[in-house]
Amino acid sequence: MLKENFINVYDKFKLRFYKGVFELVRERDGSLSAMEAFSLEVIKMLDNPTVGQFADFLNISQSNATYKVNNLIKKGYLVRQNSQTDRREYHLVLSEKYHRYMDIFSSYEETVIARIEKHFPPEDVEKFDNILKVICDELMD
Secondary structure, eight states, X not given: OHHHHHHHHHHHHHHHHXXXXXXXXXXXXXXXXXXXXXXXXXXXXXXSOOHHXXXXXXXXXXXXXXXXXXXXXXXXXXXXXXXXXXXXXXXXXXXXXXXXXXXXXXXXXXXXXXXXXXXXXHHHHHHHHHHHHHIIIIIOO
């Protein structure tokens, strides 16, 4: 039962995300492709990676990663920021345009959280929060 329920919740979040991506992907100059939208999500989750870290994570060549990054910079969704520790290195930072673009998704997450808080007593919500933290910190590498 746990496995089935977990997969159902995970799938519903994925479907909502995919639907949002394809609603925002348009066939016009300067718009994002689905692959670019997914690349931005990876960059977000890696928390300002270098191009090398981005390439390593996706198991793609440095030149392929650089090509993807340059297109996202050109479209205004990403900026390069010099590293504080090594000025030869730069990190990929999501731009304000990206944050405006992705605000649609956060409203869905906020809706689900508000429904959880409304449906369950505070002690259950706190316990669920602690379970999620353990899952994130210890069980998912």
